[in-house]
Amino acid sequence: MTAKRGKLANALGWSLVALVLVFLYAPLVPPAINSFRDVGNDGMFANYSAILSDGRLMAAGRTSLIVGLLVALISPLLALLAAEVVRVWRIPRLVLGVILIPLFVPGISMGVATALFFQTLGISPSLLTITAVQVIWALPFAFLIILTVMANFDPIYREAAYMSGANRIQAFFEVELPQIHPGILGAAIFSLILSFNETIRTSVVQGGQNTVQTYLWSQYQQVGLSPNLHALMTILIVATLLLLGLLALLDARQNRL
């Protein structure tokens, strides 16, 4: 009796999971469909080729790419340093908490705060401020990912390196890094994805620049969405999915080894 009821409860539970997933994935579809509408006689990809001839959009695309790559480079490095410090020097959890704060501050508040911070320092809005606001956003995630990989690294190897006469730096580069580098690569890809995912914080600190994401946002507020913006959204979704696929591939290979 209870076993039967348990089975029923399980089935209900998994149906809930499936239903929720349908709702979560549904929004990924419409931009692709809309991007192929209203193309007239200019061929299927008219909305996509229109992007190429739009100077402002191409500039926004360049900014998005450059900032994304910078964030993917800087966030994992800072996260790695922070994770090392937390592990080696047993830093109190207060510091740990500070790194996680950006997860819990509303996006627009963090944007306002960062904008005022740079204004006070006399740094005008630029690629630097955009990168900084996105690094702050990506850092907690990168930090958690790197802590996870480090947890799987047995410190006894480092001890062994010390006993064989290695100093701290050698022990890190020759013993620890080879073991945790897939995690760092994962954190880098994740940071790039988070950079593509960011709109609101960036829109406050960008000044005259635009990323693809903030361009979409300001166009929506000013004139609404046009067909080539749907094409742009589709590109953004596909790029994110490809990066996630890469991440999954990396993870699967890591688990098999």
Added chain:
Amino acid sequence: MPLALIVVLILGPLAITLVVSFWQKVGFSMRPAISFENYAAFFSGTRLNVLLRSIWVGVSSAALMLLLAYPIAYLIATRLRAGLVRPVLFLFAVPFLVNYVVRTFSWSEILSRTGSVNTTLVALGIAERPLDWLLFSDFAVYLGLITAYMPFMVFPIWLSLSGIDRRLVEASWMLGEGPFSTFRRIVLPLSMPGVMAAAIFGFVGAFGEVAVSLILGGTGYQLLGNTIQSALNTLDYPLAAAISSVATILMLALIILWAQIFDLRLLLGKIMGRT
């Protein structure tokens, strides 16, 4: 050293915002002062209503998100064989990582009068004419908020559920407790660190929302983030700073309260390993 840089980069902006919130707006610029007029402007009239509504929307939508995220995390933590846990968690990470403003645009297409839901309903004869309450309504805003923030809430809840020592559950069974009371007295209390962390995340997200309320709620639908945005649009940085500071201080109070009750290292125990 790098740690100091990180701390400055995170706390510096929040501290300066607090300072600027006491400044005065002069024309399109601002001047240092110790004035409470920004707070007075915030805690009165329509902005106060927006604050109260944001708190209500934040609390109620976070509660709904928990009602969804908890069973999902529970099933993943207890009913799934080890090899499938990561792939299923990954399925929940994917939509969360696609730009959420883009996902919100999509919802406005799906829910519009000419969107796929309405055309299907009319074609099937379920509705005579397109439903108006699908878009620019509380329904749309809650749907947008839940799909934006709920997926990430599965992770901390799963983390604390999967950290529970199975022997405690078995001991409870052996002492004659049924599955329901075991859940209520053992599993639920032990998963609270993850649940409360997730709840704070969902609450803050909904509370300070800008995009979902604008796109799915319509122009009249204001949450706290929208009042900050409109202060920015009129270049009133001191007011934006004051509202931001209120949001940040509220959030910090919640986090500190959380840290008083739970131990961060307990929640992250699995992640932190042997420290």
